[in-house]
Amino acid sequence: xxxxxxxxxxxxxxxxxxxxxxxxxxFEAMGKFNEELVKAGIMLSGDxxxxxxxxxxxxxxxxxxxxxxxxxxxxxxxxxxxxxxxxKDMDEAVAWVKxxxxxxxxxxxxxxxxxxxxxxxxxxxxxxxxxxxxxxxxQLKDR
Amino acid sequence: xxxxxxxxxxxxxFRIERARLIGGLARLVRDVDRAEELxxxxxxxxxxxxxxxxxxxxxxAWLMAAAKRRAIxxxxxxxxxxxxxxxxxxxxxxxxxxxxxxIEAALDDDLGDEVLGLIFAACHPLLxxxxxxxxxxRLIGGLxxxxxxxxxxxxxxxxAQRIVRAKKTLAEAGLTFAVPRGEERKPRLASVLEVIYxxxxxxxxxxxxxxLIRPSLCAEAQRLGRMLAxxxxxxxxxxxxxxxxxxxASRFAARTGPDGAxxxxxxxxxxxxxxxxxxxxxxxxxxxxxxGGASGPYALQAALAACHARAAKAEDTDWPRIASLYDTxxxxxxxxxxxxxxxxxxxxxxxxxxxxxxxxxxxxxxxLATYAPLPAAKGDxxxxxxxxxxxxxxxxxxxxxxxxxxxRAFLLARAAACDS
Numbered sequence: 001x002x003x004x005x006x007x008x009x010x011x012x013x014x015x016x017x018x019x020x021x022x023x024x025x026x027f028e029a030m031g032k033f034n035e036e037l038v039k040a041g042i043m044l045s046g047d048x049x050x051x052x053x054x055x056x057x058x059x060x061x062x063x064x065x066x067x068x069x070x071x072x073x074x075x076x077x078x079x080x081x082x083x084x085x086x087x088k089d090m091d092e093a094v095a096w097v098k099x100x101x102x103x104x105x106x107x108x109x110x111x112x113x114x115x116x117x118x119x120x121x122x123x124x125x126x127x128x129x130x131x132x133x134x135x136x137x138x139q140l141k142d143r
Numbered sequence: 144x145x146x147x148x149x150x151x152x153x154x155x156x157f158r159i160e161r162a163r164l165i166g167g168l169a170r171l172v173r174d175v176d177r178a179e180e181l182x183x184x185x186x187x188x189x190x191x192x193x194x195x196x197x198x199x200x201x202x203x204a205w206l207m208a209a210a211k212r213r214a215i216x217x218x219x220x221x222x223x224x225x226x227x228x229x230x231x232x233x234x235x236x237x238x239x240x241x242x243x244x245x246i247e248a249a250l251d252d253d254l255g256d257e258v259l260g261l262i263f264a265a266c267h268p269l270l271x272x273x274x275x276x277x278x279x280x281r282l283i284g285g286l287x288x289x290x291x292x293x294x295x296x297x298x299x300x301x302x303a304q305r306i307v308r309a310k311k312t313l314a315e316a317g318l319t320f321a322v323p324r325g326e327e328r329k330p331r332l333a334s335v336l337e338v339i340y341x342x343x344x345x346x347x348x349x350x351x352x353x354x355l356i357r358p359s360l361c362a363e364a365q366r367l368g369r370m371l372a373x374x375x376x377x378x379x380x381x382x383x384x385x386x387x388x389x390x391x392a393s394r395f396a397a398r399t400g401p402d403g404a405x406x407x408x409x410x411x412x413x414x415x416x417x418x419x420x421x422x423x424x425x426x427x428x429x430x431x432x433x434x435g436g437a438s439g440p441y442a443l444q445a446a447l448a449a450c451h452a453r454a455a456k457a458e459d460t461d462w463p464r465i466a467s468l469y470d471t472x473x474x475x476x477x478x479x480x481x482x483x484x485x486x487x488x489x490x491x492x493x494x495x496x497x498x499x500x501x502x503x504x505x506x507x508x509x510x511l512a513t514y515a516p517l518p519a520a521k522g523d524x525x526x527x528x529x530x531x532x533x534x535x536x537x538x539x540x541x542x543x544x545x546x547x548x549x550x551r552a553f554l555l556a557r558a559a560a561c562d563s
Contacts, residue, residue, distance in 0.1 A: 041369035091155040
């Protein structure tokens with residue numbers, strides 16, 4: 001299953017502080033963790049986001065579109081970074097998140113959200129095409 | 144922590160660490176079966192201790208230390224020990240006394256390598272492709288024999304026996320569980336890639352209503368491919384295979400219609416293609432090419448898939464490029480089926496007569512004598528060349544050869560359309 005793992009913002013991350021020695025150390029630890037994720041074959045993607053002062057929101061109400069400039073209040077509700085992982089289940093995602101070094105200097109939170117699985121394999125292929133030869137043909141046709 | 148939750152945590156941690164543990168232990172005891180047992184012993188120890196003391200900071204190192212302790216106890220108890228083994232035991236004992244920190248450091252250095260060594264052992268050319276696939280799924284994927292049997296539409300005792308035999312063969316061969324180097328490396332790596340792609344294809348062929356374990360084989364193969372890519376960043380064909388799998392998997396959701404019928408590539412809703420996997424596939428392909436592997440069989444097949452992935456609409460497909468890729472592919476992976484696909488690509492790139500010229504040479508091919516796609520392709524070339532009567536005969540012949548009802552209906556409809 002695919003999950004998105006959100007690193008929540010904190011008042012500090014929202015300030016976009018210039019890196020201190022402490023933060024450099026934190027980034028190093030995070031780099032090592034990222035390497036582990038890659039080695040385990042679960043990391044599909046991941047990145048950090050700038051503070052919400054760089055962001056914008058667009059509010060929808062019927063035909064109206066209102067643009068709101070950042071920064072936005074409630075740091076806990078904001079996202080500072082994310083990963084996309086392919087894991088076997090939520091337990092595995094939780095186990096990996098627990099191994100994550102502290103993502104922020106102060107207390108912080110990481111949230112895990114599973115993707116909808118588009119196909120969910122329910123509507124997959126018809127049962128009459130299991131013949132190996134036909135399968136080979138499908139693969140080649142696909143290329 | 145509640146008891147049930149602790150148990151689940153321990154099981155999950157073990158699942159994550161299992162392959163690494165078995166790989167490391169196999170190097171110590173030179174026997175996968177024993178390594179698996181020792182890993183299991185470590186799990187039992189964790190189940191006894193962690194609910195009280197909590198999950199340790201570095202659970203992997205803890206499990207490895209516990210398993211090594213068991214291994215050393217085993218060495219000591221065994222009166223029939225060779226002297227060499229006793230020495231290993233003493234050495235390892237020293238390691239252990241040096242504390243978890245040293246083990247942790249060793250683990251960190253060697254991490255990918257231990258799993259990698261295990262993958263190479265499980266995919267050893269001494270074993271049949273089926274045995275390699277089963278053993279890889281068991282040791283690295285952590286699937287149970289029952290799950291593997293269901294995945295391969297086989298019976299559990301058959302798979303269990305296959306795994307037991309495979310382990311025995313490996314033990315008798317006296318493997319070191321190291322990553323092969325030098326001359327040995329290339330054929331051994333080819334054997335690993337073959338197994339991973341076999342697992343992927345088995346999942347890709349899964350059908351509606353089947354056990355969900357089958358499609359999950361694709362995810363398992365992709366994970367193995369990603370692990371391999373992380374562990375062997377200099378091997379172009381590893382990236383070629385990874386690219387091929389990511390690109391093929393990107394079309395999962397689009398390859399069947401609402402009625403369950405297969406949707407041909409050119410008619411798929413490209414909005415349903417998985418952009419993340421396409422990007423990963425294209426990146427992996429670029430990496431394979433940068434490493435000088437553009438003409439490897441997996442990289443070439445990935446490059447073909449990439450031509451489709453790059454086209455926002457079917458009409459944008461770069462057919463001349465596909466035709467030229469097939470020209471190369473048939474030299475590194477000769478097969479009449481590749482030749483037929485090459486003819487189709489040439490017809491799309493250079494017109495139906497180009498296709499007809501190439502297909503003419505294939506009609507003598509015994510392997511394709513009753514192969515429905517051959518007359519189907521020829522019928523299409525003739526139809527596009529305006530030779531309707533001949534096209535009709537080919538479509539009818541193709542319809543008589545196919546065993547797929549849906550496809551037969553499609554071909555007969557094309558035959559009928561030749562009259563209008």
